[in-house]
Amino acid sequence: MSTAAASADFTLPKVKTDWLPILLVPAFMLAALPLVGDPSTWVTLTVAALAMGMMIFLMASGLTLVFGLMDVLNFGHGVFISFGAYVSLIVLVPLADWVEAHNVWLNISVLLLCVLAAMLVTGALGWAFERVVIRPVYGMHLKQILITMGGMIVAEQMIHVIWGASPIPIKLPETFRGAFVLGDAAMEKYRVIAVVLGLTVFGAMYAVLNRTKIGLLIRAGVENPEMVEALGYRIRRLFVGVFIAGSALAGLGGVLWAFYRQTLTAGMGMEVNVLIFIVIIIGGLGSVGGCFVGSLLVALIANYTGFLAPKLALISNILLMVLILLWRPQGLFPVAKR
Secondary structure, eight states, X not given: OHXXXXXXXXXXXXXXXXXXXXXXXXXXXXXXXXXXXXXXXXXXXXXXXXXXXXXXXXXXXXXXXXXXXXXXXXXXXXXXXXXXXXXXXXXXXXXHHHHHOSOHHXXXXXXXXXXXXXHHHHHHXXXXXXXXXXXXXXXXXXXHHHHHHHHHHHHHHHHHHHHOSSOEEXXXXXXXXXXXXXXXXXXXXXXXXXXXXXXXXXXXXXXXXXXXXXXXXXXXXXXXXXHHHHXXXXXXXXXXXXXXXXXXXXHHHHHHHHHHHTEEOTTHHHHTHHHHHHHHHHHOTTOHXXXXXXXXXXXXXXXXXXXXXXXXXXXXXXXXXXXHHHHXXXXXXXXXXX
């Protein structure tokens, strides 16, 4: 009876939320306001930075998820970004009339179809990449770096073979062009859309990882894969599923990045690889929440520095990473296993 009473009184300890890294984002915003001076310019820079941060998060979240569960250093992650961008042409070419239509629903439909096509194709490519390239080198980090970089080079040449080596321009859907004007502040419509999509995807990922059984298994697999296997779950299948999801997220980010740049090149995904790794290191290796906060910080610092001190813009992300690692060597939200 006493045992039952003790069990009834027992409650799991609540995990305390670490608010300090989260508060860095609004702190940077507010600190930049007096430096920028003009509030309308500050609003324009901030919205642009948030949009860029959301796109960086979408491109980086898949890689941090893969590293967190699978302990795989995939230097070929940029390939899925590039393929996602190019796959959007499959939708854009036959639906060119929808792109030029002055109809917001047609424009939203063509964007969603591009996203769906890119995620399906890059998810399938991720499955093949995991089986052929990643699987033989599990647990061997040096070989992972070498073989994934080799896979990246091969995949980039495949893009040249399929779509050609010349840059391909793409157009934003008609109703996504231009800007919302609030007083003296101008916010590009597409950047606002990117912010909404990024927040939606982050909310969905957070809900899946923290409110579903599959999310519980993923987090348990990060902490103790042997125990998950002992409970009867196939951790290898979970690995493959996470890799496919990570590749599909990279494809989604590739579509948004393509419309942002409005030009497709085979190396566009590889160009942001360094930035993606900076974000993952800042956020904490394997932490999706850290990846989200890190993406916003990197974009905010890049935008504000580019406006206030253009010569420092190129090294602003490196300086941010150094400062954060001096403060928290394991990143903003370190995963226990790491």
